[in-house]
Amino acid sequence: MKKQAAVIGAGSWGTALASVLGQNQHTVRLWCRREALAEEINTAHKNEGYLKGIVLPDNIVATTDMKEAAEKASYIVLAVPSGAVRKIARKLMPYLHEDTIVVHAAKGIEPESFLRVSQILKEEWADLSFRGMAVLSGPSHAEEVAEQQPTTVAVSGTSEQVQTLVQELFMNQAFRVYTNDDFLGVELGGALKNIIALGIGLTSGLGYGDNAKAALMTRGLAEITRLGTHLGASPLTFTGLSGLGDLIVTCTSEHSRNWRAGNQIGSGKSLEDVLEQMGMVVEGVRTTEAVYHWSRELGVEMPITEGLYKVLFEHVPPENMAKSLMERGKKNEKEHSIMLLDNN
Numbered sequence: 001m002k003k004q005a006a007v008i009g010a011g012s013w014g015t016a017l018a019s020v021l022g023q024n025q026h027t028v029r030l031w032c033r034r035e036a037l038a039e040e041i042n043t044a045h046k047n048e049g050y051l052k053g054i055v056l057p058d059n060i061v062a063t064t065d066m067k068e069a070a071e072k073a074s075y076i077v078l079a080v081p082s083g084a085v086r087k088i089a090r091k092l093m094p095y096l097h098e099d100t101i102v103v104h105a106a107k108g109i110e111p112e113s114f115l116r117v118s119q120i121l122k123e124e125w126a127d128l129s130f131r132g133m134a135v136l137s138g139p140s141h142a143e144e145v146a147e148q149q150p151t152t153v154a155v156s157g158t159s160e161q162v163q164t165l166v167q168e169l170f171m172n173q174a175f176r177v178y179t180n181d182d183f184l185g186v187e188l189g190g191a192l193k194n195i196i197a198l199g200i201g202l203t204s205g206l207g208y209g210d211n212a213k214a215a216l217m218t219r220g221l222a223e224i225t226r227l228g229t230h231l232g233a234s235p236l237t238f239t240g241l242s243g244l245g246d247l248i249v250t251c252t253s254e255h256s257r258n259w260r261a262g263n264q265i266g267s268g269k270s271l272e273d274v275l276e277q278m279g280m281v282v283e284g285v286r287t288t289e290a291v292y293h294w295s296r297e298l299g300v301e302m303p304i305t306e307g308l309y310k311v312l313f314e315h316v317p318p319e320n321m322a323k324s325l326m327e328r329g330k331k332n333e334k335e336h337s338i339m340l341l342d343n344n
């Protein structure tokens with residue numbers, strides 16, 4: 001059935017998600033910051049700056065007016081960088097109502113508070129009543145979603161009903177949505193894989209090959225799972241689309257901004273230059289900062305995150321990261337899995 005949906009954020013991901021909703025014949029209002037972009041979307045049905053060469057469904061209406069975008073929507077999809085979520089949550093406050101379902105699609109952890117995006121939203125909207133919240137996450141580069149290439153993602157919701165409604169809202173022949181009741185795990189997987197993708201990009205920039213890539217992906221997944229299960233997520237979620245799936249796509253695709261940023265830093269560019277030239281969000285930088293401090297506070301070992309933090313924030317040369325990871329004390333590969341099995 002046709003729904004009223006608002007997508008907040010007309011960058012790569014917001015535009016791609018609006019496109020999926022438009023293909024599904026929903027009424028879509030896409031909120032953007034810049035008038036010129038709204039004009040481009042409404043007249044040329046394009047967003048060339050973010051999704052080059054893509055023609056958008058003509059039932060997407062772009063606006064810079066939050067009221068116009070969100071007021072009548074029964075679904076509000078948040079697709080801004082995690083760093084903008086608090087500000088946007090405040091702007092959205094007047095337009096949430098009893099029937100609103102909020103779907104967030106951002107992947108990050110807030111430095112200092114160590115909050116996930118859904119926790120930021122709950123904090124900002126503590127006094128409001130709305131129908132529910134969901135997180136949409138998985139291996140889904142916007143460029144391929146916009147081209148209607150086959151894509152699979154996971155959705156988790158504050159209730160089973162919300163989860164199923166969001167699955168129905170997005171699902172189509174090119175965009176397959178699986179439900180997963182582990183909200184925490186789905187949200188964490190998407191945020192944490194960006195750290196590992198940055199790290200792998202870094203080693204590629206240094207000239208290391210596929211063995212290093214496979215090592216970092218495998219041990220990266222181990223450290224994501226270690227933190228996630230410590231916090232109460234299911235280990236199985238990290239083997240699914242929002243865990244391993246998203247890790248694979250972000251660590252192996254040249255679409256990935258996190259991988260590309262790491263690659264350029266490994267090749268000798270400064271973090272500041274890389275971020276300035278990217279022109280799009282590189283979530284892994286902020287999440288590395290958050291998770292480095294968070295894991296130390298929790299006493300959870302995350303050596304890849306630690307190594308990357310030192311490169312990004314303490315000016316340690318990238319080659320030292322690989323060296324320090326290789327020279328760590330002897331370990332049993334299954335240490336953590338054995339501990340998890342023992343606890344069950």
Ligand SMILES: NC(=O)C1=CN([C@@H]2O[C@H](COP(=O)(O)OP(=O)(O)OC[C@H]3O[C@@H](n4cnc5c(N)ncnc54)[C@H](O)[C@@H]3O)[C@@H](O)[C@H]2O)C=CC1
Nearest residue numbers: 010011012013014079080081082084106107141142280281
């Ligand atoms: N691009 C992708 O393939 C995917 C991205 N994501 C996640 O979606 C989120 C958004 O990413 P992208 O769309 O790729 O980023 P982007 O850099 O392509 O676009 C970001 C959009 O947010 C807007 N924005 C930035 N700061 C803002 C602020 N302070 N207030 C209001 N609007 C602001 C920008 O104007 C732009 O429209 C991130 O958390 C990302 O990890 C998730 C899945 C896939």
Ligand SMILES: O=C(CO)COP(=O)(O)O
Nearest residue numbers: 138139140141256257258
């Ligand atoms: O999350 C993504 C794909 O699932 C996008 O990753 P990047 O932000 O690294 O481009």
